[in-house]
Amino acid sequence: MGHPVTGRDTGFTLVELLIVVAIVSVLAVGAGLAVSRAPAADRDLSRFLAALSRERALAVIGGQSRGLVIGARGMAAVGRDASGWQVPQHMAPWRGRVTLTGERVANGPDIVFLANGAGSAWRITFSGDGGSRRCAGEGMTEPTCSGG
Known part of the structure; x- marks a missing residue:
């Protein structure tokens, strides 16, 4: 039949846990190096799309309009309260060149981004390190991106 399972036979040993932590650490460092080597346009696009998604979600969840200020030197998230739109305190810098078009x-x-999930239409181009990426948003739909 086999021997019964006791408390000492269940769970992980310290050695097994250390091996898993070491493997995850190596993978995390590798991923970090891959991202830092990505072209400026790709890094800026990734940061922009993350901010876009975050601000749209915050507008819907918070029930208040939110927005992104896009400048030649960087981007900032802002909210709207009873007195109007907030003034950006800090612009997260771009790594490459960014051009935005659309009604402001x-x-x-x-x-x-409105509380109902709708947003303004825009087109943005990220360039640098010899490449460029373009994205467009039309309000309620997910942005479409191209380039390479």
Whole structure:
């Protein structure tokens, strides 16, 4: 039949746990190096898409308009309260060159997200390190991106 399982036979040993931690650490370092070597346009695009998704979700969850201010030197997330749009305190810098087109709200951010999930239409181009990437958003739909 076999011997009964006791408390000492269950779980992981310290050695097994250390091996798993070491493997995960090596993979994390490798992923970090791969991202830092990505072209500027790809890094800027990734950061932009993450901010876009985050601000849209915050607008819906918080029930208040949110936006992104896009400048030649960087980007900042802003909210809207009773007194109007917030002034960006810090612009996260771009690694390459960024160009945005689209209608802009007077005295507001370049890209706006409403509490119902709708947003403004925009087109953006990221360039640097010899490559370029383009994305467009039309309000309620997910952005479409191209380039390489």
